[in-house]
Amino acid sequence: MKRTKDMVAAANALVEHAPATDFLGRLGEEGLTFVDLRDVRELEREGMIPGAFHCPRGMLEFWIDPESPYAKPQFQNGHTFVFYCGSGWRSALAALAAQDMGLPKVTHISDGFSGWKKAGGPVVERPHKG
Numbered sequence: 001m002k003r004t005k006d007m008v009a010a011a012n013a014l015v016e017h018a019p020a021t022d023f024l025g026r027l028g029e030e031g032l033t034f035v036d037l038r039d040v041r042e043l044e045r046e047g048m049i050p051g052a053f054h055c056p057r058g059m060l061e062f063w064i065d066p067e068s069p070y071a072k073p074q075f076q077n078g079h080t081f082v083f084y085c086g087s088g089w090r091s092a093l094a095a096l097a098a099q100d101m102g103l104p105k106v107t108h109i110s111d112g113f114s115g116w117k118k119a120g121g122p123v124v125e126r127p128h129k130g
Contacts, residue, residue, distance in 0.1 A: 001082060004089065005045050008088075008089045008093065009091045010054040011093050011095065011096040012092050012110070014093075014096055014099070014105065015075065015092065015095040015099055015106060015108065016106070016107040016108075017088070017091075017095070017108045017109070017110040018107065018109070018110060019109070019111045019115055020084075020111055020112070020113075020115035020116040020118070020121060021115075021117045021119045023082060023116075023117075023121075024088075024119055024120075024121050025108055026082075027049065027050065027051070027053065027121070027122070028082065028112075031078075031079050031080060032050075032072075032079060032080050032082060033052075033053055033074065033079040033080070033081050033082070034049045034051065034052040034053065034082045034084065034085070034114075035052065035053050035054075035055050035081050035082065035083045035084070035094075036048050036049065036052045036053070036055070036059055036084060037055060037056070037057040037060065037083055037084065037085045037090050037091055037094050038056075038057075038084075038085050038086055038113065039056065039057075039079075040054075040056070040126075042086060043126040044126055045127050046113065046117075046123070047082070047089050047123040047124055047126060048113075048123065048126055049113070049116060049121065049122070049123070049124075050122050050123075050124045051093040052084075053074050053101075054126070055072070055074075057085070057094060058107050060094050060097060061097055063075055063103050064101050064103060065096055065101065072073060073099065073117075077102065078104075080090045080105035080106070080107065081095075081098060081103060081105065081106045081107070082107050082108065082109060083095045083098070083106065083107070083109070083114055084107040084108060084109040084113055084116065084124075085112050085113065086106065086112045086113055086114055087111065087113075087114055087115075088109060088110045088112040088115070089112075091108035091109060091110075091112060092110070093110055094108070095107060095108040101120050
């Protein structure tokens with residue numbers, strides 16, 4: 001049986017990643033999009049990185065594919081995408097999937113949103129729809 005920790009390790013061997021401290025100074029950088037992969041309940045409970053684009057992990061591949069009926073323009077802009085989740089596991093797998101799908105510049109926060117908060121990164125409440 002393949003274990004998730006092995007899948008994450010394999011993904012990390014193939015995609016760029018760094019701890020949250022390496023991304024703190026890049027917030028607001030032109031051409032850089034932070035992508036929050038966490039469940040909406042996590043966002044409501046913990047907040048998110050200011051300016052991040054929320055993409056639930058289960059929709060990622062559908063939102064990236066320009067031929068999908070669910071394609072999002074946010075993934076068609078040529079930006080560098082910094083994926084993050086709670087602890088860096090989902091984001092490792094997501095970054096690999098995005099890279100495999102052809103997004104040219106992807107990376108992820110290896111210690112996730114928990115590392116971001118621990119490093120003192122700014123956090124905002126999730127914007128409410130409607």
